[in-house]
Amino acid sequence: MIFAAPAPLGQAELAARLPPGTDVPAILAEIARAYAARGITLVRTAGGYAFRTAPDLAPALRGAAPEPRKLSRAALETLAIVAYHQPVTRAEIEEIRGVTTSKGSLDLLLETGWVRLRGRRRTPGRPVTYGTTPAFLEHFGLDAVSDLPGLDELKGLGLIEGRLPAGFRVPQPGDGGEADEDPLSPGDTGTE
Incomplete structure (x- = not known):
């Protein structure tokens, strides 16, 4: 669900899609541990959870991303x-x-x-x-x-x-x- 989501998913959204009684915080902690040493990491952002490029790889991959518009x-x-x-x-x-x-x-x-x-x-x-x-x-x-x-x-x-x-x-x-x-x-x- 988190991979496919267009925006960060909150715990309530995840719980609504999982079997009743699922320990969502424990699952999120396990996912974070499993991906900690990989090229992507699970981060909490904007009140939800999303996968992001690992900080050590971000500079190498940033070149392909469009340059954000500069603000005055x-x-x-x-x-x-x-x-x-x-x-x-x-x-x-x-x-x-x-x-x-x-x-x-x-x-x-x-x-x-x-x-x-x-x-x-x-x-x-x-x-x-x-x-x-x-x-x-x-x-x-x-x-x-x-x-x-x-x-x-x-x-x-x-x-x-x-x-x-x-x-x-x-x-x-x-x-x-x-x-x-x-x-x-x-x-x-x-x-x-």
């Missing part, structure tokens, strides 16, 4: 804001970035499938909220949004250097549904 700095900043602050509106993205966010940046992120329209705020104007997708988690090798690095990890990687402004913090990433957000209704494209 604005699109990368927007993606980071969406990931750490979701659900977030366009106005909130602009406030955090300190500049106007072009429609192209969000369109590109929606096109890549890393960002999705989540819902609408329960505030005047009912602005659309954005959040990340399972494709985002899968691409970046994350099991959940909470696996994004925190401030200490970002400093350790050298991504944040120098003196930080007083009160600067990296939000604790979460995928939390907010009390002031309604899900999009069917047919709502977020353009109204």
